[in-house]
Amino acid sequence: MTLATKGHLLPAVSALSAAVFLLGASIEDAEATTLRLATDSGTKGSPAGDALETWGQLIEEKSNGEIDVKVYYQNELGGQQEVFDLLVAGGVDMMLNWPMTSYDKRIGVIYTPYMTLSWEEAMEAYRPGGWVNELLGDIYADIGLKFFGPWPEGFNGVASRGKYALTVEDAGDLAVRTMTVFPAPQTMQALGYQTAALDWGEVYTALQTGVVDGEAGNVIYWPYEYFSDLLDYYVHTKHFFMTGILTMNMGSYESLDEAHQQAVREAAIEVMDQQFVAAREQDEHYIAKAQEDGMEYFELSDERLAEFARRAREQVWPQMDEELGSEIMDVIRANATSL
Structure with missing residues (x-):
């Protein structure tokens, strides 16, 4: 490897x-x-x-x-x-x-x-x-x-090449790299994407060879700093706080x-x-820097984020009950942001 x-x-x-x-x-x-x-x-x-x-x-x-x-x-x-x-x-x-x-x-x-x-x-x-x-x-x-x-x-998003998705329907045309941990692939599938779980060290080659169209595991710093020669867009889906x-x-x-x-x-x-x-100032700095260097950035509306959140919670959280246990998930449900 x-x-x-x-x-x-x-x-x-x-x-x-x-x-x-x-x-x-x-x-x-x-x-x-x-x-x-x-x-x-x-x-x-x-x-x-x-x-x-x-x-x-x-x-x-x-x-x-x-x-x-x-x-x-x-x-x-x-x-x-x-x-x-x-x-x-x-x-x-x-x-x-x-x-x-x-x-x-x-x-x-x-x-x-x-x-x-x-x-x-x-x-x-x-x-x-x-x-x-x-x-x-x-x-x-x-x-x-x-x-x-x-x-x-900070909150992560989806960096991609050639095309991007702002809706669940559009995401079906994109294959994205996710982290190799549960529930990273499951989350992106809930948002409509095709997925490939890859170690961080394999991402550049996967993007370069077309195995994936984008990277969906990080704040903007990582795809901008490491893959800016390959990626054109960043959609701030905010599915995980990294x-x-x-x-x-x-x-x-x-x-x-x-x-x-x-x-x-x-x-x-x-x-x-x-x-x-x-952290927040650092993330905002790289959002601005990426745009200055030609990466197109999309900030989603509160309504669209709530839509994504409901979809991910409905599809992924029940799986997490089985994997992590209901005791932990009950704590999460009691403290998570209300939709």
Whole structure:
């Protein structure tokens, strides 16, 4: 498999190769307290890459240099699933990632379509103490991960080439890439699209070869920055509120003394707080920038968004009852935006 970044193909590193590499690093750094920090999406210099670098620097500062943080950006240790596997196994200590549901389908709560319809509601739900935040913390603990909090980006949409859809009927002519997690494909199918669930690293090639007509998993930054040479339109369907997650292998966390745990935790909270302030402005900046560079942008009316939301809730939420459990879905129904 090959991975694509801004149109350049990079060789994928297998999980086994990464594990061997990390084992060698652990021997080399045996005398130091070394933590390995990775992301599954975001090169050096990207917003996610900058957040990763900041988190590492803050940990080193707050520990008075007693912790050394080694940072690994997108593709350096493998694809999305491979790096998440390393995190769960302890080969990677900390991660900013976009949640994978392979270990617990309940993580898919973060991809519940149309839970919130405004920035204000979304930020309140995801903040520490917010109802979505509380749900995620419990779920992550059950798979051996320390949950620090979300790294919000904003509402996602559909970027496409040659044609676009503003209605469910028009969407039937478009095949779009979705994330490989439940219920991403199911959500886009409910909105009328044909779908192909692909790892992030496979998207450029799929667009280039015509396997898909568009990408339906991200805020505008990602398709604009990575695929602007291939995509013409962005329709802000707002089906998911996208957020990365700051987390740590529980064994790695508990192996630290109390002062070092505090340094890691405080650094994560600082990075999270910075993004809560910056996220909306960052998203609006890239919406404007994409348009300046020739991408046509469509903001849907409140009536059309409500129509999409009703359709997705009617078709996808019952499936989520089966996959995530009615207890979680009852919390979502009680707190989601009223239509």
